[in-house]
Amino acid sequence: MDELDSEAKRNLHLAIGSHYSLEAKEQWRDACQSGDVDWQATANLAFPVGLAPLFFSSLEMGDPESIPSNVLTTLKNSYFETASINTLAFHHLKIILRQFARNDVPIMLLKGAALLFTAYEKLALRPMVDIDLLIAYANLNDTLKILEGLGYFTQYPLPLEDESGLFWNELMLGSDQDGSLTLELHWSLIDNPYYTQRLPVEMLFQQAQTATWDSITALILSPEDQILHLCIHNFYHHLGQFQRAAVDVAFFVQKNQSNLEWESLIKTAKSNDMSLALATTLLSAAEDWFAPIPDDVLATMRNVQPSRKETFFLACQRSEFLKIFRTFVTLPGTRMKSQFLLGQLSPSPDYMTWRYGTSTHTSKPVLYTRRYLSGLLGLFTEITKPIEKSNKRKKT
Numbered sequence: 001m002d003e004l005d006s007e008a009k010r011n012l013h014l015a016i017g018s019h020y021s022l023e024a025k026e027q028w029r030d031a032c033q034s035g036d037v038d039w040q041a042t043a044n045l046a047f048p049v050g051l052a053p054l055f056f057s058s059l060e061m062g063d064p065e066s067i068p069s070n071v072l073t074t075l076k077n078s079y080f081e082t083a084s085i086n087t088l089a090f091h092h093l094k095i096i097l098r099q100f101a102r103n104d105v106p107i108m109l110l111k112g113a114a115l116l117f118t119a120y121e122k123l124a125l126r127p128m129v130d131i132d133l134l135i136a137y138a139n140l141n142d143t144l145k146i147l148e149g150l151g152y153f154t155q156y157p158l159p160l161e162d163e164s165g166l167f168w169n170e171l172m173l174g175s176d177q178d179g180s181l182t183l184e185l186h187w188s189l190i191d192n193p194y195y196t197q198r199l200p201v202e203m204l205f206q207q208a209q210t211a212t213w214d215s216i217t218a219l220i221l222s223p224e225d226q227i228l229h230l231c232i233h234n235f236y237h238h239l240g241q242f243q244r245a246a247v248d249v250a251f252f253v254q255k256n257q258s259n260l261e262w263e264s265l266i267k268t269a270k271s272n273d274m275s276l277a278l279a280t281t282l283l284s285a286a287e288d289w290f291a292p293i294p295d296d297v298l299a300t301m302r303n304v305q306p307s308r309k310e311t312f313f314l315a316c317q318r319s320e321f322l323k324i325f326r327t328f329v330t331l332p333g334t335r336m337k338s339q340f341l342l343g344q345l346s347p348s349p350d351y352m353t354w355r356y357g358t359s360t361h362t363s364k365p366v367l368y369t370r371r372y373l374s375g376l377l378g379l380f381t382e383i384t385k386p387i388e389k390s391n392k393r394k395k396t
Helices: 002-017 022-034 039-049 052-062 069-102 111-118 137-149 193-198 201-207 223-238 243-259 262-271 275-287 295-302 308-316 320-330 334-345 349-356 364-395
Strands: 108-110 130-134 152-154 170-175 182-186 209-213 216-220
Touching: 002 022, 002 039, 002 052, 002 243, 039 052, 039 069, 052 069, 069 111, 069 130, 069 137, 069 216, 108 111, 111 130, 111 209, 111 216, 111 223, 111 243, 137 152, 137 182, 193 320, 223 243, 223 262, 223 275, 223 308, 243 275, 262 275, 262 295, 275 295, 275 308, 308 320, 320 334, 349 364
Parallel strands: 108 216, 130 182
Antiparallel strands: 108 130, 152 170, 170 182, 209 216
């Protein structure tokens, strides 16, 4: 079974890589024409990670004759469904961007939407579950007013007022409009106060570029910031295991390699304790997905030594309790730390009702007791984890 999975994984890598790598394209064509591809197994790997549309697109290159009709139909449906969803999403996005331009409030595209402008040739090739937008935290109220005027509403309350924008980095908005996607408003690239201060939004906007797709003009991150964001998001939110992030990097590098300043990117990552995050995704993009990353860059990535901060931040990703602890210790100043701690101990009643899914009639003591018990359980779990691991090693 492991051998079959390995073969299917290799075929998926070849199929995706065939879009931008001559080596992968030739090997994929040979695999298709040999009749040895397990189409169902390969498709099963593609769907969970959002690569089914790209897999379907690669079939034209291999011209397979033996692919089962049910697999072909399923992949085709995924391709056209993605095209339909993204077309409608871009219709709403065009309205959003025009409204922000009229109000002279800067806004930038991130992740999937930005990549459809800069890396993928067709809307059908990159599924999106939401539209990510970057704003300056100082513009949050103006941003919400604009979006509320367009029919969007916040999906949850924040625990407490945050003057700094360092306690959290995003807010989710939904809409009752047909076909509209969820919006994710970000005011930093990652939910870590240390990185928010190292990569301030003001700097990101200064370095930003414009991109145009079908009469839609939008701000996007600079090529170096784009790669850095994809890598650190994959590393800290998905522990470096999100395969589509590496594929996104591969497509982006192929489309923008003439504009990429690798030396500047590596220097920025090192000076901001992001080298391990950068290396993890870049190496996966090149070694697994045939991304055209220069050999000298890959050699540097293979020799990366993580800083203590990176090691600490990665360890904190394993639980919500540790993420809260990471945020607390990286906030600047005693006053801000105190505000954050108070917010964790005594969030607003509206937040408590949303967070714990209880009735609006539930008493405050019950809500807060539940929160404190949950926090104590999280602390107990973290304390006992090393003990459990130690006991397992003793038994083996």
